[in-house]
Amino acid sequence: MSKQGKMDCGRRRLIVATAAVGGVGAVAALVPFVSSLLPSERAKAAGAPVEVDISKLEPGQMMTVEWRGKPVWIINRTKDMLETLTKLNDAVADPKSEKQQQPAYAQNETRSIKPEMMVVVGICTHLGCSPSSKFKAGVDEGMPGDWLGGFLCPCHGSTFDFAGRVYKSKPAPTNLEVPPHVYLSDTRIVIGEDKKGA
Numbered sequence: 001m002s003k004q005g006k007m008d009c010g011r012r013r014l015i016v017a018t019a020a021v022g023g024v025g026a027v028a029a030l031v032p033f034v035s036s037l038l039p040s041e042r043a044k045a046a047g048a049p050v051e052v053d054i055s056k057l058e059p060g061q062m063m064t065v066e067w068r069g070k071p072v073w074i075i076n077r078t079k080d081m082l083e084t085l086t087k088l089n090d091a092v093a094d095p096k097s098e099k100q101q102q103p104a105y106a107q108n109e110t111r112s113i114k115p116e117m118m119v120v121v122g123i124c125t126h127l128g129c130s131p132s133s134k135f136k137a138g139v140d141e142g143m144p145g146d147w148l149g150g151f152l153c154p155c156h157g158s159t160f161d162f163a164g165r166v167y168k169s170k171p172a173p174t175n176l177e178v179p180p181h182v183y184l185s186d187t188r189i190v191i192g193e194d195k196k197g198a
Contacts, residue, residue: 049192051184054117062133064122067191071122071130072179074189081135081162082116084148085109092165097175103194106178111163119181119189120164126172129155151176 050067054074057063062075075081086109089095097107105113112118124131131151134141143152151160156171164176180194 049190052189052191053187054189055187059116060135065191067121067179072191073118073120073122075118075162077110077116077118077162081149082110084150085161085163087148088161088165088167091167092161092175093168093170094175095165097165097178100174102175102178103180105194109163111165111175111178113181113183117189118163119178119191121177121179123177124153124155124158124172125166125174125176126153126156126158126170129153131158131160131176 050065050072052063052065052074054063054076057074057076059076059078060081062073064071064073066072089109094100096109097111102111110118111120122130131153134143134147134152135149137147137149139145139147141147148161150162151164153159153172158170158172159167160172160176161167164178166172166175179191181189181191182193182195183189
């Protein structure tokens with residue numbers, strides 16, 4: 001091989017090595033920039049809105065999503081579930097959520113924007129336990145005979161109806177929290193925003 005050929009080969013290696021190092025450096029510089037455009041873990045924990053698809057939620061079913069590190073329950077209430085609410089107005093402590101700060105759309109009997117859809121934070125307002133679902137009426141789930149369905153907090157016995165309203169004379173001081181939320185369509189909800197509230 002000629003002297004010229006050896007030189008060209010050496011130059012090619014140098015050019016390839018320089019380009020490779022430059023490419024790695026460009027990627028390394030780009031990663032923090034791209035990462036800075038994404039919501040940080042701090043922003044998510046602070047309550048970045050969560051979009052939820054409820055298209056597959058059948059009547060009587062409940063789904064749980066996380067918002068601000070808390071479970072949010074979404075229930076597609078049946079006609080029977082909704083009919084229990086009027087029967088319980090005298091049994092619950094705050095039937096229309098007037099004693100605590102709640103979105104205006106939670107200050108009604110169903111505590112919701114759309115009567116069939118319940119959206120509440122699934123944390124007991126007493127000491128922060130997570131209540132259990134007790135959807136069946138009567139004694140089927142170990143509840144009293146006059147139980148119409150709802151939730152039981154196993155820690156200290158607070159009970160809530162299908163609107164998240166606390167029964168009278170229970171340790172929980174207020175109804176379950178209704179988080180701010182808005183419907184983008186009949187099948188999509190954004191938890192953490194309430195621009196329109198409808």
